[in-house]
Amino acid sequence: MKIKQKLKEYILEKEQKFIKHYFCCYCNRFISLINTHLEHFLPRDFFKNQQFSYSNIFVSCNDKKTCGHFKENKETSILNPSKDIFADYLEYKISDNGIEIVSKNNLGLKYKKICEDTIKILNLNERRLVNYRMNLYIQHVRKKVPFDYAEIHPILMNFLKKLQE
Numbered sequence: 440m441k442i443k444q445k446l447k448e449y450i451l452e453k454e455q456k457f458i459k460h461y462f463c464c465y466c467n468r469f470i471s472l473i474n475t476h477l478e479h480f481l482p483r484d485f486f487k488n489q490q491f492s493y494s495n496i497f498v499s500c501n502d503k504k505t506c507g508h509f510k511e512n513k514e515t516s517i518l519n520p521s522k523d524i525f526a527d528y529l530e531y532k533i534s535d536n537g538i539e540i541v542s543k544n545n546l547g548l549k550y551k552k553i554c555e556d557t558i559k560i561l562n563l564n565e566r567r568l569v570n571y572r573m574n575l576y577i578q579h580v581r582k583k584v585p586f587d588y589a590e591i592h593p594i595l596m597n598f599l600k601k602l603q604e
């Protein structure tokens with residue numbers, strides 16, 4: 440257990456940190472070390488040789504309805520946080536439902552499918568996640584409360600800032 444915690448801390452420090460804040464490898468919400476999930480991108484059950492591979496291990500949020508927990512042991516082709524920059528393929532979109540994640544328009548069929556699978560398998564448009572983004576919009580764009588760098592990942596913050604203009 441202690442080793443697992445150390446490993447999480449190491450990965451968060453090296454790979455998943457913005458200013459002083461750790462973020463989930465999939466949904467980008469800020470997370471605290473104690474409430475996280477050690478995520479094997481390629482599931483341990485099917486890829487024994489990847490179990491200890493550094494590029495296969497991430498830290499995700501501990502939300503049971505999204506991200507690492509929701510993905511479980513699904514063996515599938517989705518965007519890989521160690522190889523793909525999610526922001527190259529996915530973007531935010533504001534609608535009546537809230538702020539959702541969608542695939543970018545300029546992608547070919549193959550990547551369009553990968554993006555759709557990524558959103559579905561990680562459940563990136565789960566109700567609370569959509570509401571979380573929308574609440575930040577209401578707070579910082581509509582009510583004009585200054586942006587809080589301790590609260591929002593820069594990709595989402597940039598999107599919200601564009602809505603301000």
Ligand SMILES: [Zn+2]
Pocket residue numbers: 463464465466467468499500501502505506507
């Ligand atoms: Zn997450």
